[in-house]
Amino acid sequence: MKRFEKHIFVCTNQREEGHPRGCCADKNSVELAEKLKSRIKTLGLNSEVRVNKSGCLDACEFGPVIVVYPEQIWYGGVTVNDVEEIIQNHIIGNKPVDRLMIKDKKFNKE
Secondary structure (H helix, E strand, O other): OOOOOEEEEEEOOOOOOOOOOOOOHHHOHHHHHHHHHHHHHHOOOOOOEEEEEEOOOOOHHHOOOEEEEOOOEEEOOOOHHHHHHHHHHHHHOOOOOHHHEOOOOOOOOO
16 A cells, blocks of 8 residues: 555756756755645645655756656756646645646656
8 A cells, every 4th residue: 555645756856056957955945845835734635645845856957856756757947836727726636737747758758
């Protein structure tokens, strides 16, 4: 039996200033992670859905990046304004948010 139905990882990696790939932390990913955690808890989903801050997910150029398991859906350029849409459509409705999915085939293969 699974502990969680979905697991959301939010890259909060911080690179040194001026790094050519940039980093998710400089694009408000810490605030994004906190908003996701807060909404999941408020909606009473925290026993089914886990939100974790993560280190580098190696998709820096698409940041801020989140990945949702078990589906392995990679989202890029996510903002706090996208949180509700991701939760309602993907986490609750099981329908990924196409407009936020990273289009590079290394990430979303299907």
